[in-house]
Amino acid sequence: MDYEKYLSARVKTLKASAIREMFKLMADPEIISLAGGSPDPSLFPAKELAQIAQEILTENPVCALQYGTTDGYAPFKEVATGRAAKVGCVAEGDKIIITTGEQQAIDLALKSFVNDGENVAVEEPSFVGTLNSIRAHNGKLVPVPMDSDGMNLEKFEEILNGTKIKMLYTIPTFQNPSGITMSAEKRKKLIDLAEKYDFLIIEDNPYGDLRFAGEDVPPVKSFDKMGRVFYCSSFSKILSPGMRLGYIVAPADVIDRIEIAKQANDVHTPVLTQMMAAEYVKRYDIEANIAKAREIYGRKCSFMLSCMEKYFPDGVTWTTPEGGLFIWCTAPAGTDIQAVLMEAIKNKVAFVAGNSFMVDQDKPCSSFRLNYSTMPEEKIEKGIKALGESLSKFVKQ
Ligand SMILES: Cc1ncc(COP(=O)(O)O)c(C=O)c1O
CATH class of the missing domain: 3.90.1150.10 (Aspartate Aminotransferase, domain 1)
Known part of the structure; x- marks a missing residue:
């Protein structure tokens, strides 16, 4: 057929x-x-995770194998909140939701906030998974060129002057695919632009922990006082991508909406991998x-x-x-x-x-x-x- x-x-x-x-x-x-x-x-850490999985399934099988809550397994939510707080990304009134990989966090944020035909600005080049997610939600992709210190904000402002942008998707740190990191000045300026031109920002930060040269630059969300930035991150690159553990931190009203969208998507992220990760972080030095x-x-x-x-x-x-x-x-x-x-x-x-x-x-x-x-x-x-x-x-x- x-x-x-x-x-x-x-x-x-x-x-x-x-x-x-x-x-x-x-x-x-x-x-x-x-x-x-x-x-x-x-x-x-395969050996350690095998031991932990064995213990969970022996000592606490019902919690691991039963339905869980959509927002995530509480001890793992605490771990993820701790990681976001460490880089200044948990503001008062924020909530977190655990997602099935960060890909889902980004997809649910787009699904919840982008209508058919609305413009979503992206760095060019950008991460394929998100480009396809924007396409799948019928968002209109608006490319913004990159310089060696991140998005070209002059060009972006020219675009903003002529085109209504609903949302910006950015990977400011060790960008996929370019490897480029956006300067702190540009991050602050982005927040000003979001205020001036009234758009939301999805900040995608799966690689921020993997710095091997130079100085840390605070995430874009850490400069945001207005709740315009939704901060997404992942355990894929610091623990295991196969465990599919990501999260999104944003003002409570945003997370409540995303929670409803997730219910229609996969109900919740597997409890077993959340339990394993929470226990791993408790026992070992991540x-x-x-x-x-x-x-x-x-x-x-x-x-x-x-x-x-x-x-x-x-x-x-x-x-x-x-x-x-x-x-x-x-x-x-x-x-x-x-x-x-x-x-x-x-x-x-x-x-x-x-x-x-x-x-x-x-x-x-x-x-x-x-x-x-x-x-x-x-x-x-x-x-x-x-x-x-x-x-x-x-x-x-
Ligand atoms: C920039 C970027 N964002 C998000 C993701 C998705 O990560 P996850 O494995 O947590 O779904 C990736 C994966 O490679 C990525 O490169």
Whole structure:
């Protein structure tokens, strides 16, 4: 049966995530994937979590296996609130809701606040998961270009002068895909702009804990006195993405609305993983794990950068991130990155072509994203060498 004619308009325009598609290719064990955004698997505390899960299911099975509350398992809510408070993101009158990964937090915020056809401003490039979520909610994507210190606010203000923006979605710290961090001045200015032009902000911060160079910059929400910023974060990059634990902190009225939207979505986030995470944080020092992650990612990032210096042809430029998981590379204009990708896959290395992160995915784009967190160093070197060879075939000197 052909289901195409039955498909909803909101889903029809969505393209499969190039990154998810890449995951299928990764079934070939010989391919070195610099495409995903997964944590280094050596960081998963598998033994400790196995022990905790065993104890929970033996000693407290009903709580773990019964329906739970939509807003989250209380001890885990406390843990997540603590993390948000640590970076100044819990204001008086705020509430928190636990979500099934941060992806759901963002999706529910969009679902609750964006009507069909309303404008949602995004950094360009931006995170594919959110771009697709905005598309699925029939929001109109409005791209804002990036500078080396975050969104170009002059350009953004020009847009705001001519276009009514309902919401801004930003990843200010170690942005996916660019690795760029927005300056504190720009964060403060964003709050002023939100007041002046009356829009809401979704701040997406899954990577803030993963700084390995430079100085911390406070989240945008920490500057917000008016309750315009909804702060979303995740345990995916500091504990485990497979446990699907995220959260959103915002004024109580906002969270109450999101709670209703979540009831119609998945009722609640699995209690078992919330219990496991809460118990893990009680027994072990998660800050020590995060410190280890920073050390590993800092080392792998500088190693990848040194390999790029050695193997990439002249004319290719890249960002130097101070944290997070990604490097954004740009080949000279006119370089056919899709062709480079095909060649690279033949050479057994994969990355994500820049088009995926753009509002208009069909526009020519000579950029691409590399991930350094997942692969061990010897594979990083092998992969970058193979990618350098693939690039050399297509970059015109
Ligand atoms: C910028 C950004 N936001 C949100 C998410 C979603 O994270 P989660 O695994 O918590 O759903 C990701 C995942 O890679 C991401 O890169």
